Amino acid sequence: MSTRSSDDRAGAVFGALSDPTRRALLAAIAQHPAATATELASELPISRQAVLKHLGALTDAGLLERTRTGREVRYEFTPAPLSDAVDWMTAVGAEWDDRLAVLRRQLANSAGESRGTTSGAGGRGTARPTRRSAGTPAPPPSHQRSSPGAG
Numbered sequence: 001m002s003t004r005s006s007d008d009r010a011g012a013v014f015g016a017l018s019d020p021t022r023r024a025l026l027a028a029i030a031q032h033p034a035a036t037a038t039e040l041a042s043e044l045p046i047s048r049q050a051v052l053k054h055l056g057a058l059t060d061a062g063l064l065e066r067t068r069t070g071r072e073v074r075y076e077f078t079p080a081p082l083s084d085a086v087d088w089m090t091a092v093g094a095e096w097d098d099r100l101a102v103l104r105r106q107l108a109n110s111a112g113e114s115r116g117t118t119s120g121a122g123g124r125g126t127a128r129p130t131r132r133s134a135g136t137p138a139p140p141p142s143h144q145r146s147s148p149g150a151g
Contacts, residue, residue, distance in 0.1 A: 009081055009084040010085045010088040012061040012062065012081070013061050013062070013063065013081050013082060013084060013085040014085060016061035016063055017061075017085075019054065021044070021046065021054055022057060022058055024044065025040060025044070025051065025054050025058065026058060026077060028040055028043060028044075029064065029076065030077045033077065034067070034074040034075070034076055035074065035075055036073065036074055036075070037051045037052050037055060037073065037075075040055075040075075055075055058075075059075070061081060062078060062080070063077065063079075063081055064076065064077060064078060
């Protein structure tokens with residue numbers, strides 16, 4: 001299982017990536033490494049101050065690394081924190097896969113039992129569809145669930 005700190009890191013990554021402007025900034029930095037906030041702001045329809053705010057959120061999530069050279073601060077993409085998010089998604093996906101496999105087995109067992117227990121004329125699975133004449137409306141749908149595999 002994942003540790004609490006990796007869950008927290010994954011949460012920070014999801015939070016940072018939840019904003020479309022931050023995703024656009026991250027993509028721009030991935031394509032143009034070592035970009036400054038001024039360079040990034042010139043490519044986007046938002047102010048330099050707004051860019052700095054979004055860069056701060058991405059940096060706090062660990063997705064960017066800042067490097068100061070004199071008065072300039074350059075940003076570089078650090079993809080490692082994405083692995084925490086991917087690990088979380090993989091773990092949740094595996095849990096759902098397990099749950100769905102159990103459900104499939106239960107449905108298959110239920111379908112097998114209903115096919116194997118026909119008792120006389122009233123048993124399940126023995127009814128045959130009747131032919132309707134053209135123009136006769138279909139009966140309203142039944143609220144009764146049909147057995148899986150009946151098709």
